[in-house]
Amino acid sequence: MSSPANCSWWMSEIRTQSASFPVAALQIRKYSHELNPANTKDYDAYVAEWTSHFKNVEDDFELERGLNHVFAQDWAPQVELVGEALQAARRLDTFATAVRILEALEQKVHKKEQYQQYLTVLKPVIDDLGIVDVHALGKFDTVRQKVWWADAN
Secondary structure (H helix, E strand, C coil): CCCCHHHHHHHHHHHHHHCCCCCCCCCCCCHHHHHHCCCCHHHHHHHHHHHHHHHHCCHHHHHHHHHHHHCCCCCCCHHHHHHHHHHHHHHHHHHHHHHEEEEEHHHHHHCCHHHHHHHHHHHHHHHHHHCCCCCCCCCCCCCCCCCCCCCCC
């Protein structure tokens, strides 16, 4: 068994070692997909990459994969990127996906005015493709079927 003197020496050694290596606190902002929007060169390449992806998409899976990547970012996507995604959705004949793109865009922006600006700029594309906003579709109320065991009468 070690003596108390040895134990105190060991503890003082640990204190001096930990005190001699100070840890610097460094705060770094992490962006989704490690893409900094302040770097316009990388951002423009990113937008060009996904715009070409939506122009050449051939099936629903790739369209939705691209939409997941684009809407997972820290910022709302550019207008031309949303326009290409809408055109790809209609080209693949997925009306529901086109409506959901607009709905996701509404959730992504911070203010209603921003969403209205997107709709104003995208209006020619939306009208040309026959896409409607989710609010124009109206509210959907589910009709529940009566079941015999729930009927108390």
